[in-house]
Amino acid sequence: MAAVHPVIAAHAARVRAVDPLAGGQVGLPAPGPNEGAIEVADAVGLTSVDRLDPGTMNATWSPLVVHRLWGRVGGRDPEAALGALLDRWLAGLSGERGPDKALAVQWPSRDTAAVRALTMRGFAPMVVTAARPSGAVRSGLPAAVGRVRMRAATQADTGDVARLYEALVAYDAQFGWVTMRPSTRNGIAESLGSLMHDSWCWVAEVDGVVAGIVMVEPPQRARWVASAVTTSPIAYLSAMYADPAVRGQGVGAAMVAVAHAHLDASGVATTVLHHAVPNPLSAPFWARQGYRPVLTQWVRHLPPG
Template identity: 30%
Template sequence: MNNAQELLEAQQRRFRRLDPALPAVYPLPRHGEPVLAHLDAGRTVAGVSAHAHQPPGTLPSLWSTADTYELFPLLGEHPRAGMDVLLRAFREQLATRAVPERDSACLVTWPSRDVSATRALLDHGFTPLTCLAVRTPTPEVDTKLSGTVKMRRAGPPDSDRVVELAMAELEYAALVGGSVLRPDAAGLKRSAVEVRLRTRSTPGSAKVPGGAPVWLAERNEIPVGLAECGWVDANNHHSGHRIGSGLWGYVNCLSVREEHRGTGIGRDLMTMAHNDFAAAGAVGSFLYYNPANPVSPVFWHRQGYRPLWTIWEIRPATALR
């Protein structure tokens, strides 16, 4: 099977057997360089590598290294052996490039259920830093928190409170995942939050507005929790090639003050968000979480989310072995 299209078609058949929730089309970059590798008996596997640069002062720089070198494998029916030889060829290709020693990463996004490829990724030094997880849009029953906790929709006057809670989540995520705590992080967060809070419209057409629901939990009028959510039209969004088509709810940030964790605040914030998603007719909701985070995987699984794609990384990119 030497043809890239044949490899792609065979790979998609494998993916459908592994996980029916995977999209029908495997995403390939519009611009990239081919990578070829040989298995035994004259068989080959292939891939496309793509370089992306996130300049200083951009929002994506908060969840990405400045330079990423991403591999999109086409392995056909050979996930373990194919991934192994393709990563070797990828390493050889990077050796001919001026890859930065700092603030860089190699990246492979692969179906979470395809554990056959996991051994090869681990052997080459990759770490599962992030998972894209999905949830079926079922309404939830509201549970009343004890005490004086109140939930409400945030507005423009709440920007300071929202930024404070969002920064607390970013600082924690930078310890356990792919986020990067840049010197200008607070300013970048503030700019994004203010846009979200100014736009209060809800999705009513295929074109999803830039606005998004942001929920606050308060105890004695003091903010203790945040659920910063959004709407994604999968046909017109960078995450759309990883999920199915249609309107999706997106959980961008859930943050609860450390001293209030374990009291049900995060659960009740997500109940409000999930009911909002279901009422809007979303086909599902998705989010990114860090497998190395000691609290979020268990929490999100209890909320009905399960991994769809795992984002494997090596930092710096020169550490690929």
């Protein structure tokens, strides 16, 4: 077995000490196509670039061009080490400009020793990967009862699910990372059939009208995000939305409670989700449901040209 790079070993040990749940910190893969390796004193990194087709559904979730850095830092001054790594990376991108382009760095949320290096270079926290261990107890107001009927979604609900899913995307687009593109509506409609078939999906009826959805990818479908945490199996809560007309009435909590009961009974160890850091509704809501940040994506939009 090859020896672990000392910087990566130090990075992994520091992160493990502050958050044993944060995954994906024990190594860096060898660079592949469109990837590169960079190294400075006490820091190593892998660089990559995403170039998305605007006609695809994937283009909804980020700018069309995203340059990414996956960093590992050690030494006595993690902030200085990360700063030097960022400077080396940014120097190679000094001529990169244009609309719909950005930079992104994912960092363990509780590893705060280095993050000042990001803020001082114009990065802001944009997306959190949050996790809930099985059996976590929710807090806050009780889930709604009475007028709310929770049930599994069927293909007959596809139109309502698409309507609410589109509203969710439009709301998230306000915060500057998700984008409602001309292709988004068709992308949602085309993907929902397989998504609903392969996921656990529930709808909330309020006075007989579908007013909320919650969708969860089971472990076999959630492998793409499994490295975010150190436990397994995991599930991925891909969507939760309540119509604004019923917010504040416990409908969202009722939907999530049904999903969590199913996940806990199914033996899922940890459920993860993504939410926008600037979203004023997400952070307090998900904290009440037992979630907390594990990984944070720090971003910086590039100048238009």
